[in-house]
Amino acid sequence: MGGARRPPEGRLGSRPLAEPAAVPYPEGVRTLHLGPHAEARLAVPGGAHRPRPLLVFFHGAGGTSAQGLAAVGDLAAARGALVLAPSSVAATWDLVAGGLGRDVAVLDAALEQVFARHPVTRVAVGGFSDGASYALSLGLANGDLVDAVLAFSPGFVAAPAHRGTPRVWISHGTGDRVLPVDRCGRRVSRDLAAAGYDVTYTEFDGGHVMTPDLVTAALDSWLGEAR
Template sequence: MGTADARERRREHLSSRPRLPLLDPLLPGVHAFDGSQGEHLLLVPTGLPDAPVPLVVFFHGSGADPVRSLPVLEAEAQRLQFLLLVPKSFHYTWDVILGGFGPDVTALDTLLRRIFEHFPVDPDRVALAGFSDGASYALTLGLLNGSLFPRILAYSPGFVVPGQPDGSPRIFVSHGTADPVLPIDRCSRRIVPELRSLGYEVDYREFDGGHEVPRNLLTASLSFLGASEPAAD
């Protein structure tokens, strides 16, 4: 493989991993971390146990931001007691969608490293999630970093950028049958069969609605955080 290909592979690879924390945990509440084009947000729920905890990273849609996107999962983070990281894209949408991996991967790696320094994150309960363009990015980056993200939650994705897969993450996909932004026939109804043909386990939910994330499907996508999850076959 050529030097350019190897360099691109490194750019899409996240090197940070859960570890024994070296610093005290951050206090409950929303913490802002400065980024090049805005603030990344981390929600630390009240009453987080002194034990390995889940982490969900949520990518916003095109033109959105963490402040508007945090409420999508905020109540669930409090209820299920997971850390919620909502990064801000460098541009109006995510780097690979605009031509290649770059500043957004670098920023995410730095953010994850900081979180792992403060919290004992459970490596079996780390999820990469997103809505719309953020769902496309979650699928793309998650499949390339499956050893870090055993779960991918994609709400109304548009596509997946091909690459060298890593690990075997379980995938949740939801999509509205009347989505006017990313029509289901040319998006999830193509994406899901392709993922299954590659051997991925996909929980796919269609719903009567548009470009949105229904609350019941949001709850269903996070059921793996409960204590009663069935063992894998």
């Protein structure tokens, strides 16, 4: 699989480089080559090449990298952020399907390609639904790389290990019938706050959705524009 590794316990080995040796990718969206049945899309904003924040975004169950990118790409690009949107190898992310493994390896290989070409100032992971649960679990296991987790309507958090203390932003609809707010968003945010994480929790009048307003609030929280 194109050199992808299988880090233990959900750990990501790739790290940003102070001075990447390869030429930066040009403005626009490109598919990264990661091997059979492994795909990720990278969106590079316009403007001069410079160090940028990177958002990794995980789609919901049955989704694709294109759908993940469509949910956050334009709003993140407007803030000058790179967006990396992988596709799960199976119908949903490996943790939800039974255990961390190949999806972590694919992500690590994708990050390695991005870091080899772009100087990255900070990294956040985010996602919707199953992707939000995955972002929480993987982000808490890699808090020495990830400085924030942006979780839209998560179901649970099951980090195999805890490294660092990334900030956590969570939204959940009070009318969510897929992942009910009381046993999902409220419980997850309460448990993480009790564990010592800096948690921002937002409820909204709606169902199992993420909206541009919520994406804007999450990006503002991460990038500090609302502070």
